[in-house]
Amino acid sequence: xxxxxxxxxxxxxxxxxxxxxxxxxxxxxxxxxxxxxxxxxxxxxxxxxxxxxxxxxxxxxxxxxxxxxxxxxxxxxxxxxxxxxxxxxxxxxxxxxxxxxxxxxxxxxxxxxxxxxxxxx
Numbered sequence: 080x081x082x083x084x085x086x087x088x089x090x091x092x093x094x095x096x097x098x099x100x101x102x103x104x105x106x107x108x109x110x111x112x113x114x115x116x117x118x119x120x121x122x123x124x125x126x127x128x129x130x131x132x133x134x135x136x137x138x139x140x141x142x143x144x145x146x147x148x149x150x151x152x153x154x155x156x157x158x159x160x161x162x163x164x165x166x167x168x169x170x171x172x173x174x175x176x177x178x179x180x181x182x183x184x185x186x187x188x189x190x191x192x193x194x195x196x197x198x199x200x
Contacts, residue, residue, distance in 0.1 A: 085127055086110055090118055092144040097128060104128060106136045111147025111178075122148065131156035138163035141170035143178055150175065 080100040086093030086108075093112035098105045112121040130152045138146050138161060149161065149171075163171065189195035 083127065086112065086121070087144075090114070092118055093121060093148070094139075094145045095126075095148070097133075103135075104133050106133050106152075108139055108145040109136050109148045109152050110142075110144040113144055113147075122151070126152075126155070129156065131158065133157055133159060135159045136161045138167050138171065141167045141174055143174055146171045146175065147178060150179070 080098065083097040083099070084095075085097055085106075086095035087110065090112070092110065092114055094108040094110035096107040098107055112118045133152070136149070136152070136157070136159065140146075141163075146167075161168075186195070186200040189200035
């Protein structure tokens with residue numbers, strides 16, 4: 080078995096742990112980095128393994144620093160199952176939708192204010 084820490088190694092946010100065993104690759108948690116800008120910038124760094132090569136994700140719980148990077152993982156090619164308890168799944172759905180809404184609001188505000196580095200934000 081091989082365990083690789085892809086997040087939360089020098090901080091308490093962005094939890095991602097890759098477990099490789101018997102040819103399978105399972106990601107334990109898929110968290111968003113939060114907090115200081117230097118931490119948030121890690122959300123744009125490429126993952127050490129291509130997401131399409133990950134077989135499954137197991138969520139320990141629904142905090143964004145444990146499940147918030149799932150949309151990026153899927154966008155980058157992950158197609159496997161996500162395993163979680165029913166309560167974690169239900170709460171993760173609420174948190175991810177709320178997070179998406181807040182990010183859209185931030186982008187609209189940045190577009191109105193003209194302070195985004197992206198056009199449009």
